[in-house]
Amino acid sequence: MFELLTGRIKNAVEKLAGSKRLSEKQVNKALREIRLALLEADVEPTVVKNFIKRLREETIGKGVIKGLNPGETVIKIVYDELVKILGENPPELKKGVVLFVGLQGTGKTTTIAKVANWLKEQGKKVTVTSTDVRRPAAMLQLKRLAEQVGVDYYDFEGEKDPIEIAKKAVERAKQEGVDYLLLDTAGRLHIDDELMAELQKIKEVVQPSEIIYVADAMQGQEALNVLKEFHERLGLTGVILTKMDGDARGGLALSVKETIGVPIKFVGVGEKIEDLEPFYPDRMAQRILGLGDLQTLIEKAQKAIPEDEAEELALKVLKGEFTLEDLKKQLEFMLKMGPLDKILKMVPGLGVYADKIKVDEKLIKRKIAIINSMTPEERRNPNIINLSRKQRIARGSGTSVSDVNKLLKEYKQMKKILKQFRMPAKGGRMPRLPFKFPFPF
Numbered sequence: 163m164f165e166l167l168t169g170r171i172k173n174a175v176e177k178l179a180g181s182k183r184l185s186e187k188q189v190n191k192a193l194r195e196i197r198l199a200l201l202e203a204d205v206e207p208t209v210v211k212n213f214i215k216r217l218r219e220e221t222i223g224k225g226v227i228k229g230l231n232p233g234e235t236v237i238k239i240v241y242d243e244l245v246k247i248l249g250e251n252p253p254e255l256k257k258g259v260v261l262f263v264g265l266q267g268t269g270k271t272t273t274i275a276k277v278a279n280w281l282k283e284q285g286k287k288v289t290v291t292s293t294d295v296r297r298p299a300a301m302l303q304l305k306r307l308a309e310q311v312g313v314d315y316y317d318f319e320g321e322k323d324p325i326e327i328a329k330k331a332v333e334r335a336k337q338e339g340v341d342y343l344l345l346d347t348a349g350r351l352h353i354d355d356e357l358m359a360e361l362q363k364i365k366e367v368v369q370p371s372e373i374i375y376v377a378d379a380m381q382g383q384e385a386l387n388v389l390k391e392f393h394e395r396l397g398l399t400g401v402i403l404t405k406m407d408g409d410a411r412g413g414l415a416l417s418v419k420e421t422i423g424v425p426i427k428f429v430g431v432g433e434k435i436e437d438l439e440p441f442y443p444d445r446m447a448q449r450i451l452g453l454g455d456l457q458t459l460i461e462k463a464q465k466a467i468p469e470d471e472a473e474e475l476a477l478k479v480l481k482g483e484f485t486l487e488d489l490k491k492q493l494e495f496m497l498k499m500g501p502l503d504k505i506l507k508m509v510p511g512l513g514v515y516a517d518k519i520k521v522d523e524k525l526i527k528r529k530i531a532i533i534n535s536m537t538p539e540e541r542r543n544p545n546i547i548n549l550s551r552k553q554r555i556a557r558g559s560g561t562s563v564s565d566v567n568k569l570l571k572e573y574k575q576m577k578k579i580l581k582q583f584r585m586p587a588k589g590g591r592m593p594r595l596p597f598k599f600p601f602p603f
């Protein structure tokens with residue numbers, strides 16, 4: 163989501179890396195480049211101005227930070243300042259009624275489902291309901307999403323008054339002792355008094371613990387004026403930026419806290435329920451600087467691979483006992499981790515390759531289907547798979563014999579290379595990394 167910015171900022175500071183002292187001229191040049199990069203990324207101009215001013219104060223006249231070279235010193239200073247403008251504190255949602263507001267089509271309803279899912283995963287009791295009475299389809303949309311997530315949707319069928327719905331929902335949520343009631347509201351194309359009056363009344367009735375503004379990141383700085391108006395009338399407590407997976411340049415993410423004073427809590431990075439990331443300013447700053455976001459990556463991996471299973475798998479690899487069954491598990495982990503290009507973007511140094519690699523989910527699924535069509539014995543001992551068995555497996559998995567052959571060949575290659583990773587004998591040398599790790603895609 164910050165590719166362009168990352169490339170430019172990296173470029174600017176890399177030039178400083180070699181020198182022993184930070185000269186004013188050098189720093190000024192780097193700051194000019196950073197300034198341009200921020201403006202190009204659609205960051206609000208006053209935010210850029212103040213940001214560069216603070217960077218200048220921090221860098222010029224000050225020495226290199228101990229243990230760091232000039233380039234690293236500047237990166238560290240830029241990092242600290244970035245964390246500041248991104249909001250500093252990790253995101254949190256206070257328990258209670260969370261009201262979601264925003265203009266039409268920004269992603270409120272989808273985001274509610276995502277947040278419900280996120281809270282549910284943390285073991286919270288969550289319910290949702292919609293006060294969007296204008297479009298019956300809008301209520302149905304949230305109801306369906308709630309079913310998908312597996313949380314309650316409060317249905318007050320026939321109730322035509324959004325304020326009444328909100329009131330009843332809060333009463334019921336209190337009775338049932340839920341942790342969070344997420345309330346959807348109607349969106350409009352523009353701010354109008356009727357919409358604001360309705361939202362203000364809902365706010366009065368439900369006494370929300372949070373009022374979250376959902377903004378479409380693709381709108382860029384334009385969204386700031388609307389946000390400001392909503393904040394003045396309602397007193398927002400947080401912002402969620404959606405569609406950060408699109409062509410958004412990230413400017414809004416860098417401008418919201420400084421201009422409005424309200425923190426970003428989450429970002430939406432896709433249309434699926436899982437496509438929501440808590441907005442951790444420090445991790446975002448790392449990502450912007452191209453340092454990668456290892457923490458998010460580790461968390462993703464932990465969620466996808468239960469720890470003991472991961473350990474077991476690693477042990478097998480070390481012992482050289484990597485079976486087709488294990489390959490299947492690995493393929494399934496990959497599906498759970500999500501698209502590989504998104505993962506690569508979080509790995510330091512690999513972000514630039516992410517756009518070049520498109521992992522084909524379908525292909526992974528096909529490989530899993532092939533392994534599924536094998537008998538347990540065939541999975542343990544693929545050597546027995548002759549042509550007639552291959553034909554049976556191909557039929558069972560809806561693939562061809564050549565697909566089966568391909569998978570078996572890949573497996574054999576993997577096994578061969580994994581053997582090189584076996585624990586070296588005491589005193590022995592660690593094996594060298596193979597040039598290309600044969601991931602199964």
Ligand SMILES: Nc1nc2c(ncn2[C@@H]2O[C@H](COP(=O)(O)OP(=O)(O)OP(=O)(O)O)[C@@H](O)[C@H]2O)c(=O)[nH]1
Nearest residue numbers: 266267268269270271272349404405430431432433
């Ligand atoms: N790519 C992408 N699409 C998103 C994201 N969030 C929402 N969308 C899509 O945006 C469209 C609108 O989403 P909704 O959740 O219906 O938006 P809304 O704000 O509830 O719309 P109204 O109720 O009409 O005001 C849908 O097609 C969503 O799938 C996101 O993070 N990334």
Ligand SMILES: [Mg+2]
Nearest residue numbers: 270271272300
């Ligand atoms: Mg909606």
